[in-house]
Amino acid sequence: MDSTDKVDGQVGQVEGGAPVRRRDSYHHGDLRNALIDAATELARKGGPEAVVLREAARHVGVSATAAYRHFASHADLIAAVKERSLAALATSMRAELAELEPTGDPRVDATNRLSALGRAYVHFALSNTGLFRTAFFHREVIKDKPPQRTDTAYELLAAAVEGLASAGVLPPERRAHTETAAWAAVHGLSVLMLDGPLRAMPESEREAALNRTVQVVIQGV
Amino acid sequence: MDSTDKVDGQVGQVEGGAPVRRRDSYHHGDLRNALIDAATELARKGGPEAVVLREAARHVGVSATAAYRHFASHADLIAAVKERSLAALATSMRAELAELEPTGDPRVDATNRLSALGRAYVHFALSNTGLFRTAFFHREVIKDKPPQRTDTAYELLAAAVEGLASAGVLPPERRAHTETAAWAAVHGLSVLMLDGPLRAMPESEREAALNRTVQVVIQGV
DNA sequence: TTCGAATGATGACACTGTCAACTTCGAGAT
DNA sequence: ATCTCGAAGTTGACAGTGTCATCATTCGAA
DSSP states (O other): OOTTOOSOOEEEEOTTSOEEEEOSSSSOSSHHHHHHHHHHHHHHTTOGGGOOHHHHHHHHTSOGGGGGGTOSSHHHHHHHHHHHHHHHHHHHHHHHHHTOOOOSOHHHHHHHHHHHHHHHHHHHHHHSHHHHHHHTOOOSOSSSOSOOOOOHHHHHHHHHHHHHHHTTSSOGGGTTTHHHHHHHHHHHHHHHHHTSGGGGOOHHHHHHHHHHHHHHHHHHO | OOTTSOSSOOEEEOTTOOEEEOOSSSSOSSHHHHHHHHHHHHHHTTOGGGOOHHHHHHHHTSOGGGGGGTOSSHHHHHHHHHHHHHHHHHHHHHHHHHTOOOOSOHHHHHHHHHHHHHHHHHHHHHHSHHHHHHHTOOOSOSSSOSOOOOSHHHHHHHHHHHHHHHTTSSOGGGTTTHHHHHHHHHHHHHHHHHTSGGGGOOHHHHHHHHHHHHHHHHHHO
C-alpha cells in the first residue's frame, strides 16, 4: 500500500492518466514492495499481460530502470505478483472452509470440505479474473521458483482428499492421484469459463455446471 | 531492401536466421494462407507469444505491413492460428477414436469412447505444446469469433457423453452439464501439466495421473 | 488499352524490456 | 563531524513490437 509516506505524499497526474506518487526523498525506501503493489493492481484488472514494468514504475513515480535494482527482469516482477495471486486464492479458499458447519458425520464433513474448496476455487477465478490468470501465468521459464506445486491451493485440496481417505470415503486403491484429478476438474472449469470457449456461458448455467462438476468429482472419487 | 534481386523463388537467409522465400512477382498470390502457415509454425514451437506478425511476414518474405491487407490486427492473425490449432486437436482426437475396437457391449463401448477422447485430449496437449496453448489462448477480446464452443473437440466430447446417456450408463437426472465436467477435467489436467504447477511431474506419474483423472470422470458420471 | 482497386512497400510513431554510464544519498569508519 | 563507498535512482540509448499514413505496383475488368 502507501507504505512509507514520509512527509508529503502528494498524488499527481501524468499525461497517460497514471497516478504518480511524488516522493520527497531521492531514495524510495521500499521500492520493491511498492512496485509489487502497483504491478498487482495492474494484474487485478487486465491480467498478466497488463503488468508492464514501466507502467508499474510510473505509478510509483520512479524511473523504469530503477526497478532493475530490485528485479532481475520483467519475468521476475511477474513472478512476485504470481506469488501474491496464489496466496490470495488460497486465502479465499480457506475463508470458504471456515464457513463450513460440521455435521455429525465425519464422512459428510470430509465430502463437504472438498466440495467447498472446489467451489471456492472456481468462484475466486471468476470474480478475480486478473489475479487468477496471473497466478497460473507462464511464459519464459525463467525463475518462477522450482515448479513445485507447493502453492497452498493445492495443499488445501490435497488435505481435503486426504480427509476423504481417512474418513473411509476414498478407498486406498483409488487414493493415488485423486487430488490431481480433483484439482484438474476445478482448474479446467475455471480456465474454460475465464478465457476458454465457456466464457460465453450465462451466469445461471455457470453455477449449475460448477455443481455438476463438483458432483462428478465427489462421486467419482 | 534487395527485393529487386533476381527471379524465381530462392530461399535466402537473413541475419536473424529467419528463412526468407524470395518471390518473383510483386504480388504474392496467397499471402493470407502463407502468413497463417508461417504463424502456425511459430506457434507450434513457442506458443502464442511466439507468433509475432513481423516475424511471420519475414518468413514469407514480405513487408510487415502487407499483412494488414489480410488481417485486421495481430489478434486477428492469432485467431486464425487458433482455429487451425483447434482443428488439429479435433483431428487428433478423432484418430484416437478410430483406433478403438468395439466390444460386444454398447455400454462398454460408450465408456471406452469417452475415455479414449479424454486421453487423446491430454496427449495432444502434452505433445503439441505450442499448438494447444495457442488453441486456448485469449488476450484481447477482439474478434475470436462469437465465443461459441463449437470447436469440434467439445462436440466430440459431447457426443461421447450423449453416447453414454443413450447407452443407459448415464442416468437422465445427471445428464445436464456432464460434458462440461468431463471437458473441464481433461482440460484442467492438460493446462496444469503444461504451464501449471504440475509441469514438474515426471513422465511416469503423468500417465498415472491421467488414468486416475479419466477414471474419476467415468466413475463420477 | 486504360484505369481503378487490390495488394505491397516505406517510413514513421508510440510503446515495450533492457543495458551502460552517471548522480545522489545514507551509513559506517575515521 | 567528515570521508567515503556502495546501494538506489536517473538519463539516454537500442532493438524489437504493433500499427498507421502514404506511396508504388500490378491485376482484372470496362
